Amino acid sequence: MSKILEIENLTVSFDGFKALNNLNFSMNTGELRVIIGPNGAGKTTFLDVITGKVQPTQGRVLFKGKNLKKIPEFKIARIGIGRKFQTPRVYLNLTVRENLDLVCNQNKNVFPTLFSRPRNSEQRTVAGLLETVGLYSKANLNANLLSHGEKQRLEIGMLVAQSPDLLLVDEPAAGLTDEETDNVGALLLSLAESHSIIAIEHDMEFVRQIANDKVTVLHQGALLCEGTMDEVQNDPRVIEVYLGEAPSITPEQINILRIAASMAWADGNFAPEELNVILDKLSQEFATNTEHQHNLKQELQNYLGKNITLEELVPKLQNSTEKEKVLQLSYEIIQFNGINEREVKAYQQLLQLLNLPTETIEQIETEIKAKYN
Ligand code: ADP
Numbered sequence: 001m002s003k004i005l006e007i008e009n010l011t012v013s014f015d016g017f018k019a020l021n022n023l024n025f026s027m028n029t030g031e032l033r034v035i036i037g038p039n040g041a042g043k044t045t046f047l048d049v050i051t052g053k054v055q056p057t058q059g060r061v062l063f064k065g066k067n068l069k070k071i072p073e074f075k076i077a078r079i080g081i082g083r084k085f086q087t088p089r090v091y092l093n094l095t096v097r098e099n100l101d102l103v104c105n106q107n108k109n110v111f112p113t114l115f116s117r118p119r120n121s122e123q124r125t126v127a128g129l130l131e132t133v134g135l136y137s138k139a140n141l142n143a144n145l146l147s148h149g150e151k152q153r154l155e156i157g158m159l160v161a162q163s164p165d166l167l168l169v170d171e172p173a174a175g176l177t178d179e180e181t182d183n184v185g186a187l188l189l190s191l192a193e194s195h196s197i198i199a200i201e202h203d204m205e206f207v208r209q210i211a212n213d214k215v216t217v218l219h220q221g222a223l224l225c226e227g228t229m230d231e232v233q234n235d236p237r238v239i240e241v242y243l244g245e246a247p248s249i250t251p252e253q254i255n256i257l258r259i260a261a262s263m264a265w266a267d268g269n270f271a272p273e274e275l276n277v278i279l280d281k282l283s284q285e286f287a288t289n290t291e292h293q294h295n296l297k298q299e300l301q302n303y304l305g306k307n308i309t310l311e312e313l314v315p316k317l318q319n320s321t322e323k324e325k326v327l328q329l330s331y332e333i334i335q336f337n338g339i340n341e342r343e344v345k346a347y348q349q350l351l352q353l354l355n356l357p358t359e360t361i362e363q364i365e366t367e368i369k370a371k372y373n
């Protein structure tokens, strides 16, 4: 069977620190490969090297037998490697159909796209894509009206429109509702019938949904083990590194951050921009230095990626100091997000559950309002 990707003795150093350390990897054409690993394992760096964003310090990457060394990022996209970033990059002021039309016509003159109707063959392609990503009924809606999960699917459709031979997706389930996670999983499985795909993922439930083929586990920049999902999950080395991944902040701090994040979750999902701002804000709150903040942001993505009810979380708060911290962070989050109706409701429910003295609430709210005005 032909190899779509081979990676030989790959090392990537950042100022002497080896984010990837003598890594060997290979995958067959047509495979859907899931790559998992604890935070800092080197998963994102792995994608960065394949797409030419980062150059190998040592070793090489072969795509369909061709060494990718020194090929610039934009050219790598053209030779057939498409990457889906975590934040959707769709044109919000165009309709779903127009977004797809644009990519389908990308390598031709831009003007025909704007001033004439697409030819029939292209229209069929766009129609086919709309069907594939499950957005047929929303084809004429402006992309800004889509949910976060629908935008993710549209962007996957836009990537597929460029007919990449290898599709790379980085944590496609992060920040999605359970229903959208299922949809994106089903989409990847259907694309896997005709594409080679690498999916990086941290969410284990999602991995179980899509990992019919081989799973690769990275740890400290190297390959820890490979096998079916069952094999990997029962491998003592895997269990050890995942168990060893104790959170770098205390359970009490995690609880506080979860409650604050649930203010922004009140409307069903995180918009990616929102998620990023919140992760920044919350990771700054408890991180001890910049390196810790970078890692904590990753960790929080996993902790905050699922919606847990306030009724479950608030009773775990230990004392009034923790309660006040929760109130302060939650109020800040709804302040800089602009408050919608559901967030107001969530906040009111929080106030009720916290049961703090009115003067304390007023004092904290006043302080934060002053900070943002
Ligand atoms: P993962 O995606 O598996 O969480 P990353 O590939 O993002 O891991 O990072 C692997 C390691 O390399 C981490 O310890 C991270 O802090 C470090 N790292 C990643 N990018 C850089 C960079 N540009 N400069 C310095 N260190 C980096």
Ligand code: MG
Pocket (backbone or CB within 6 Å): 043, 044, 045
């Ligand atoms: Mg990563």
